[in-house]
Amino acid sequence: MDQDSGLRERLIDVGVELVTTEGTAALGLREIARRAGVSHGAPRRYFATHHALLSAIARRGFEDLGARVPAAISAAAASGDPREQVRALGRAYVGFALERRGMFELMFRHDLLDSTGQDGPAGSRLRDSTLPLFDLLVSLVSRCEAAGSPRITAAALWANLHGVAQLWSWGSLALALGSGSRTTAEDCVGELVDAAVDAHLRP
Structure with missing residues (x-):
């Protein structure tokens, strides 16, 4: 180098x-x-602009997330149930968001996602970094034989998981749900992810 x-x-x-x-x-x-x-x-x-540097930093976040998700899915693959792999993806996604809150916020900043040609190949956009993960989710959803378009179902599920991550990090979901019988925040978040998957991938 x-x-x-x-x-x-x-x-x-x-x-x-x-x-x-x-x-x-x-x-x-x-x-x-x-x-x-x-x-x-x-x-x-x-870096031509501050945004270009921020975009390069955010791409590192997508690379990190992109490395975690396949590992999580691989661990769930032994069950042979694609729904379990979708759950694993969802837990890895939300888990990353809560563990790396600053990075997750940067990765999905609207002003970065909306800009073109920030850094990297000509015309590349940070939002393009979201596509491999989304395509993986679509592939898993299609194997679950969910009703309707796998891409639409995957998009709705992604939005749901992203909302869980955001609302939990802001404290809103924890406040709304209260402590109840759940022993840890991780258990509660896991239940929310499972509920989101079940809601979008009905039997």
């Missing part, structure tokens, strides 16, 4: 560390440059 590529990756690494430990508010260009040990103008040599 040459020096320029090394510094570019270092800036992204610092951004990933910052968003993971301190949240999206910490991702200023000056702070990233300071933590990387370079001048505040240095990031501009590698």
Whole structure:
């Protein structure tokens, strides 16, 4: 790796560390440059805009999530039931969102998802990073023989899972549900994911 590529990756690494430990508010260009040990103008040599750097950081999040989901699905594959694999995907997705809250927020920021040509191949969009995961979900849903279009069902389920992740991270679902008989937050989130899967993949 040459020096320029090394510094570019270092800036992204610092951004990933910052968003993971301190949240999206910490991702200023000056702070990233300071933590990387370079001048505040240095990031501009590698990223045309602040959004381009944020997009590159968010892509790391999609790469991380993209690595976790197949592992979770593989563990559930022994059952031979694609519905269990959908549950595993859902739990991995929501689990990532709650574990990496700052990164998850960055990954789905509207201003980043809506921008084009931020960083990477010409015309690439951060939103394109969501497609492999969605296509995997569509494939699993189609194997469950759910009623209607697998893509529509998968899209509705994804929206449901995303909503669970957001509302739980904000504390709204925990407040609405109360403690009840659930012993841990993880158990409660797992029940919510299972309920979402069952609601969209009716027998």
